[in-house]
Amino acid sequence: MNRAVNNGVPDQVWTGSWVAERLGVELVGDDQLTGLLGLALRRNPKRAHLLVSNVLGKHVPQSPSVVYGAGFALGRRVRELLGDDEAGRAVVLGYAETATGLGHSVADGLGLAPYLHSTRRPIPGIAPAGGFEESHSHATSHLLLPEDPALLTGDGPLVLVDDEFSTGNTVLNTVRDLHERYPRRRYVVVALVDMRSAADAGRLAEFAGEIGARVDLVAAASGTVRLPEGVLEKGQELVARYEAESAAMGGRSSAGSSWPVAPFPAPLKDAAETASLEGDADAASLGTDGRTTALGARGTARPAPTGPQTTHGRVTRVDLHWPPGLPDGGRHGFTPSHRIRLERALPAMAARLAEALPSDAHRVHILGFEELMYAPLRLARELEQIASDTEVRYSTTTRSPVLAVDDPGYAIRTRLVFPAHDDPADGPGERYAYNVAGAGFDAVVAVVDSTADTPELHAPDGLLARLAAHTPHVLLAVVPSYVPEPPLVPERPDMLPEPLRGPAFSSYAPEEVGWLLQDLSDVTLEAPTEEREEAIQSGGAHYAESLPVEYQPSEQYQELFHAALDTSAARIARAVGAVTELVLAERSPRPVLVSLARAGTPVGVLMRRWAERRHGLDLLHYAVSIVRGRGIDANALRWLAAHHDPADVVFVDGWTGKGAITRELADALREFEEAEGVSGFDPEIAVLADPGACVRTYGTREDFLIPSACLNSTVSGLISRTVLRADLVGPNDYHGAKFYRELAGADVSVDFLDAVAARFPEVADAVDALAKELLSADRSPTWEGWAAVERISEEYGIHDVNLVKPGVGETTRVLLRRVPWKILARAGAGADLDHVRLLAEQRGVPVEEVAELPYTCVGLIHPKYTRGATGADGTAVTV
Secondary structure (H helix, E strand, O other), X not given: OOEEEEOOEEEEEOOOHHHHHHXXXXXXXXXOHHHHEEEEEOOOOOOOEEEEEOOOOOOXXXXXXXXXXXXXXXXXXXXXXXXXXXXXXXXXXXXXXXXXXXXHHHHHHHOOOOEEEOEOOOOOOOOOOEEEEOOOOOOOEEEEOOOOHHHHOOOOOEEEEEEEEOOOHHHHHHHHHHHHHOOOOEEEEEEEEEOOOHHHHOHHHHHHHHHOOEEEEEXXXXXEEEOOOOHHHHHHHHHHHHHHHXXXXXXXXXXXXXXXXXXXXXXXXXXXXXXXXXXXXXXXXXOOOOOEOOOOOOOOOOOOOOOOEEEEOOEEEEOOOOOOOOOOOOOOOEOHHHHHHHHHHHHHHHHHHHHHOXXXXXXXXXXXXXXXXXXXXXXXXXXXXXXXXXXXXEXXXXXXXXXXXXOOOOOOOOEEEEXXXXXXXXXXXXXXXXXXXXXXXXXXXXXXXXXXXXXXXXOOOOHHHHHHOOOOEEEEEEEXXXXXXXXXXXXXXXXXXXXXXOOOOOOOOOOOOEEOOEEOOOOOOEEOHHHHHHHXXXXXXXXXXXXXXXXXXXXXXXXXXXXXXXXXXXXXXHHHHHHHHHHHHHOOOOOEEEEEEOOHHHHHHHHHHHHHHHHOOOOOEEEEEEEOOOEEOHHHHHHHHHHOOHHHEEEEEEEOOOOHHHHHHHHHHHHHHHHHOOOOOOOOOEEXXXXXXXXXXXXXXXXXXXXXXXXXXHHOOOEOOOEOOOOOOOOOOOOEEOEOHHHHHHOOHHHHHHHHHOOHHHHHHHHHHHHHHHHHOOOOOOOHHHHHHHHHHHHOOOXXXXXXXXXXXXXXXXXXXXXXXXXXXXOOOOXXXXXXXXXXXXXXXXXXXXXXXXXXXXXXXOOOOOHHHHOOOOOOOOO
16 A cells, blocks of 8 residues: 555555565555554564554644544543543553653543553652563663652552553553552553554453453454564664665765665654754755755864843744643653643643744744653643644654654654753663754744753753754743652661671571571461462562472482582582672672572572682682562661672672573662762672573673572572562561571581582682683673563463573572473473482473573463463363
């Protein structure tokens, strides 16, 4: 299809035809689909094509009434679906950055629903109430930062709003995370377009059944994207060729282009770098239709002084008189009372904009800023209503890099490139405004929040200068950034408890490790494995709220452990020596070792022993708790910061799998620094083995048997997994753990340490050579493990990376603690998997040999676990 109804104008060339003709991509579905969507290309390792919405107000300038009306209408449909009573208890959640304005508009259509959107802008002092990953996006991490955490704790429906519903992964990740923390009975997923494939269409219903909740879907249109084989590679090749052609021509188009389309700029960098701010149109290259296609200009714009209306060069600042204390959007929540205040203030603010516009400005563009979509949209719509003789269009800037091609059949005709101007948490980088240059606007009003009103915004290569090169008048309206007051919390005790030590807590010697934990040995926390698995996967409990019953292996398995220790002790000793030497050479001459309990603790003790025997160092060693999805123990960090230089702290773990704890630690330390003002903790973990390629500091990247993974507490000082449960761990308490004194007869913790340490002398020369080799090598993380886990999750229909446990150590844990589904073993794996095969046989778990597996083995937790599905004894079934 080459023509469609676009923006209410019939018989235009469809803005997806350029991509469709070159890549064979097809949109199949509702009649209005091609009117809602165009196509473009982007550089992305997971998806080359981009669905470009004509009614979202992100990439394509559109009438603000159309943009707002699309979201409002979806909100009305949700209200009809829920009924007035349920709608009155609903909360709406939108996705950053693309759907923040859409979600807010849906909330307006729903009626009295409070609104929150995810954000990529962390706020010091505001603890996240949740977060999730958006796997296909170029920027994946989302935070939920409500001013009032109770916003997410109610039992009314949660309405999740995104611009498109493509695979469903983002929504499922969100619901899974939130349902685990704040379970509720009903969810409604809302999107402009539902583009799921047939394979993905049934997953939502299956997921609803898994969590025991109702999940509905509301979309303005539906269809699918048909992608021919090899489309990702073809798209990447096409982008690369355009980039190369653009670079060869200095970013300018050429009538002699070999491409069978109109001359194009494909400006991945600005083509008019040397044009002055006051330069004429000839300073930029023009496409065949006369549009300006070379993007941006360098000039002399400087920050304008504050004031109600100050003109400098071609940028005019307009004071909107934004109501004091009114949130600029839904980043921290937007309540019905906020909505009433905004509605009352909008007419006067829009009037100030109208007064500031030149009298001859008949085509005006309101340009929002990344996540700040709703406030500019409402201002644009109000201006459209009061300025009847002015054509008003609306869109926003974005982080998303997209190829620009000046062809009527392509959705992104022009591109402005400028530096980020809000000091983003992920560092500086380019930002973009699409289809603004060359659109013939008489004036552009840039609307930003005060956080983004920085020197970078006003710089010669900043957004304002880029806009000024393409329109006679640029206005700047700044909305105050809303920052919630830090919540009142009870005053913390000045003194935190000293670390627990053996023999009162653990079977390790007191000098070997101090545990920054509280002793919960007298509390019954154990639950049968099958009950825990059902509760965890249904969202009824977090895994850290209970403990598995300590599995006591058979005599045959104990013999396997000792045999494995005999054969691998030297190999482990070599890795211990290597990682310790890296730490001493690169991190600190006297590091404070802080192991992540409990798998990291035996490794921390061994590193301490190596430093003592090889270098005469008496290193301090502590163990702290970190919990996936909950972060590291902040009280333990406070104790460490009060007693040691955080720069000397080196976090230690046993091994990496997919790198989840590595990411968890980095996020938790960043949040701690922002909340506490304490800096210096290095998130880089030192591990014995790094088969997932997730860290720089490791002893080996081989995936082999580490015997300390073979057992539970009896090889970890008789200490349980750590526990974090609100009724047991208060805001001023360390996380908890149990000391299983009754298992002393089966304890091999010290035996394991002694067996490895006894090999230190014989591996000393090998460690010197290995450490020298590692210090000179490129040890940059490649995150191969994460990529492999994502692939396995999809190939085996699990669709949850948390249920895929890669590596020998993690697979062993699955067999000891969880309800395993099956084990994937690398074809030809030898003695390292003897204990895995034995455990699998005892639990009735199939072992499947796989060629070219990136790990020695991978354990898969049952993806649809109920006791009825697996049997009350926890043995797996084949499905």
